[in-house]
Amino acid sequence: EDAERISSADVAVVEARRRLLxxxxxxxxxxxxxxxxxxxxxxxxxxxxxxxxxxxxxxxAPDAQEQVIE
Amino acid sequence: MRPILLxxxxxxxxxxxxxxxxxxxxxxxxxxxICVWFSHNGERLGTYRGHQGAIWTVDVDPTTTMIASxxxxxxxxxxxVKTGRLLKTWDFPTAIKRVEFNEDGTKLVAVTEKRMxxxxxxxxLNINPDVNAEQSDxxxxxxxCEESKAxxxxxxxxxxxxxxxxxxxxxxQYDAKTGDLLLNIPIHExxxxxxxxxxxxxxxxxxxxxxxxxxxxxxxxxxxxxxxxTADTPLNSATITAKxxxxxxxxxxxxxxxxxxxxxQGKFEARFYHKIFEDEIGRVRGHFGPLNTVAADPTGKGYAxxxxxxxxxxxxxxxxxFDFMYEVERERANKLAQQAAQAQAAAAxxxxxx
Numbered sequence: 001e002d003a004e005r006i007s008s009a010d011v012a013v014v015e016a017r018r019r020l021l022x023x024x025x026x027x028x029x030x031x032x033x034x035x036x037x038x039x040x041x042x043x044x045x046x047x048x049x050x051x052x053x054x055x056x057x058x059x060x061a062p063d064a065q066e067q068v069i070e
Numbered sequence: 071m072r073p074i075l076l077x078x079x080x081x082x083x084x085x086x087x088x089x090x091x092x093x094x095x096x097x098x099x100x101x102x103x104i105c106v107w108f109s110h111n112g113e114r115l116g117t118y119r120g121h122q123g124a125i126w127t128v129d130v131d132p133t134t135t136m137i138a139s140x141x142x143x144x145x146x147x148x149x150x151v152k153t154g155r156l157l158k159t160w161d162f163p164t165a166i167k168r169v170e171f172n173e174d175g176t177k178l179v180a181v182t183e184k185r186m187x188x189x190x191x192x193x194x195l196n197i198n199p200d201v202n203a204e205q206s207d208x209x210x211x212x213x214x215c216e217e218s219k220a221x222x223x224x225x226x227x228x229x230x231x232x233x234x235x236x237x238x239x240x241x242x243q244y245d246a247k248t249g250d251l252l253l254n255i256p257i258h259e260x261x262x263x264x265x266x267x268x269x270x271x272x273x274x275x276x277x278x279x280x281x282x283x284x285x286x287x288x289x290x291x292x293x294x295x296x297x298x299x300t301a302d303t304p305l306n307s308a309t310i311t312a313k314x315x316x317x318x319x320x321x322x323x324x325x326x327x328x329x330x331x332x333x334x335q336g337k338f339e340a341r342f343y344h345k346i347f348e349d350e351i352g353r354v355r356g357h358f359g360p361l362n363t364v365a366a367d368p369t370g371k372g373y374a375x376x377x378x379x380x381x382x383x384x385x386x387x388x389x390x391x392f393d394f395m396y397e398v399e400r401e402r403a404n405k406l407a408q409q410a411a412q413a414q415a416a417a418a419x420x421x422x423x424x
Contacts, residue, residue, distance in 0.1 A: 017397075017398045018398045020347060021346055021398050021402060024315075024346045025402075027296075031274050031289075032274075044228070049133070049173065052133050052174060052199075056135070
């Protein structure tokens with residue numbers, strides 16, 4: 001009986017965590033989508049910092065060509 | 071997880087920031103120096119000298135081209151990361167408590183201190199990201215905090231909102247273009263100052279630390295409190311880890327504030343909490359005084375803490391840290407892996423035909 005009670009408490013904890021995890025990822029998905037749409041509507045790059053870095057590298061070495069070394 | 075001890079500051083640390091790549095750490099202290107270190111070995115790359123007072127805050131722009139610093143000498147200074155050259159000094163009537171670049175490095179938000187005859191303000195400066203360009207003297211925006219002074223401030227995603235934490239424990243959301251106050255919510259216990267505000271990578275949510283012994287995870291869009299992390303000591307700093315769903319809190323009561331407390335009871339530990347489940351999962355000891363600042367490496371490899379003891383401690387996470395998962399997290403990871411494998415299997419015949 002004790003074991004049963006303990007295991008049902010464990011199940012409740014695990015259930016609660018599963019719900020928290022699902023809620024979190026559902027919110028992440030919704031907000032990521034919303035912000036991506038806002039960015040697109042404003043004509044802004046998806047990852048602003050990555051875009052800046054690309055531009056900076058192009059400035060530093062404008063003639064550098066990408067080399068593929070196998 | 072053996073820490074690297076960075077020795078170079080002579081007084082209490084006030085803020086630590088990693089650059090975006092996570093290879094450099096910038097630290098500021100009451101000793102009037104800004105230091106830059108290699109995060110992987112703790113070697114000091116250089117210092118930026120010129121401030122005439124304690125430095126309260128530092129930030130690095132998204133391309134690691136410039137850093138901004140704010141000091142008790144009533145100036146904000148802009149520096150060339152590579153050469154250490156001072157690019158610009160802005161003068162204010164009071165100390166600068168916080169600076170932060172926006173997501174594209176074209177604006178800087180700063181918090182100025184309140185003092186007799188001067189209300190606390192939140193100021194926006196336009197930044198020209200070119201190191202050789204002239205920087206403007208003009209303030210693009212000034213928000214006066216009439217109610218309660220701001221202690222921290224930062225930029226949301228899309229530089230849409232300026233979010234500030236106040237001395238009274240409330241959080242404000244301002245329109246970043248007009249400076250209009252959109253929301254002000256008492257999130258922490260009344261008159262328990264908000265001591266830190268740090269962003270998630272995409273700036274859609276942030277974590278606050280407060281003297282009320284809690285840290286909270288809050289959305290930028292609605293200032294909705296998503297999570298609360300409860301500690302047993304006043305908090306000075308809180309940061310969100312990349313790669314793993316954790317947060318790290320730092321605080322502790324200074325010996326002079328608790329005369330009855332021995333040093334070992336000062337609670338000078340970095341505390342790890344699970345970001346989603348709010349459970350405390352571990353502590354890291356080491357400092358001899360309160361932790362004034364904690365920062366997570368944006369690439370997820372480690373974290374750094376800065377103490378009242380004058381030390382920066384850099385930790386690189388080991389395998390156990392990365393492997394640690396709750397049962398339900400493992401379950402989710404397995405499900406996602408299975409789905410990915412199925413999707414791949416379904417796509418494979420088509421690829422083969424093509």
